[in-house]
Each structure stands twice: as structure tokens, then as C-alpha cells.
Amino acid sequence: MEIRGKVHEIGAVQQVTDTFKKRDLVVQYAENPQFVEYIRFEATQDRTSLFDNLNVGDEVEVSFNLRGRPWTNRDGVTSYFNSLVAWRVAKVTTTAVDPGQSAPGPQAFDAPSPVDISADEGKDDDLPF
Known part of the structure; x- marks a missing residue:
């Protein structure tokens, strides 16, 4: 799991x-x-050294695991505890955007070209359906 926030x-x-x-x-x-x-x-x-290079106010993305465990006290009453265990912390870098420009969106990628499945009409279809 991941979450973004400010230290x-x-x-x-x-x-x-x-x-x-x-x-x-x-x-x-x-x-x-x-x-x-x-x-x-x-x-x-x-x-524990993951947090060494961080400062209060830094924008970060924390990758973590959610853990849970029971604990039974001397009277036999069971309580459950959850913990968020960080395994990676990365500072989020933001770039300044000119007010007249829109913020950059997700990067585009080249999708594969469509394939015309009717192009091989002379071949036998070996699919069972």
C-alpha cells in the first residue's frame, strides 16, 4: 500500500x-x-534509517504493509492491534507550473496497433469455441 502526505x-x-x-x-x-x-x-x-533524510514539512510517499495481531491480557481479555510498517519512503518532488499552463498529466504511452482478425479468412480456426 502507498500513501502521500506531509511529514x-x-x-x-x-x-x-x-x-x-x-x-x-x-x-x-x-x-x-x-x-x-x-x-x-x-x-x-x-x-529505522528510512526516516534519517526526512524533515518536518517534506512531501513524501510512504510504501507500507498493514499488520495486525491479537494480545491477551492476564484476565483473558483479547485486544487487537494494527500497525502500519513502512518499508520505503520517498520524497515527492514537485515542479513549478506556470499559472498560464495546465499541470502535467499522466504520461501517455503508445498503444499497440489494432489487429484486424478478419484478415486471415482462408485459414482454419483451431479454437474449440
Whole structure:
């Protein structure tokens, strides 16, 4: 999964145990600018360095996996937790557009030429239908 937004907060690396470390990144996500969401991503182990070159305010695209797991407390009550685990973060570069010009759209590609299937009338059709 991927999401685009603006870096709101970059957490420090947390050494949870001797062999496990993690780091958080909070991204402002404004699909609807009236209701901005703050999405927390985490990176673990050697991927904590993914956030090293980021600054608050950077526009980024975060590629992540959605993970979920149960946890049962001492009283036998089970709770469920979700986490968004980042595996790639890329800064989004925007180019300035002259106000008189329209923004560049998706790049066009050359579609293959249409094929006239009636052109081979003399050949036997070996399709079973």
C-alpha cells in the first residue's frame, strides 16, 4: 500500500529490547483538506534509517504493509492491534507550473496497433469455441 502526505513528526529510535528497535513517523494525510488525518507509521530494525533524510514539512510517499495481531491480557481479555510498517519512503518532488499552463498529466504511452482478425479468412480456426 502507498500513501502521500506531509511529514508532521519524526520520532527518535527506540531500543525496545537488546535485539529490537523501532522508530515512528507521523504523516499528515489530507484526502479531504477539511479533515486532516495524522497517520503513524513505524519502521523496525535496520529500516529505522528510512526516516534519517526526512524533515518536518517534506512531501513524501510512504510504501507500507498493514499488520495486525491479537494480545491477551492476564484476565483473558483479547485486544487487537494494527500497525502500519513502512518499508520505503520517498520524497515527492514537485515542479513549478506556470499559472498560464495546465499541470502535467499522466504520461501517455503508445498503444499497440489494432489487429484486424478478419484478415486471415482462408485459414482454419483451431479454437474449440
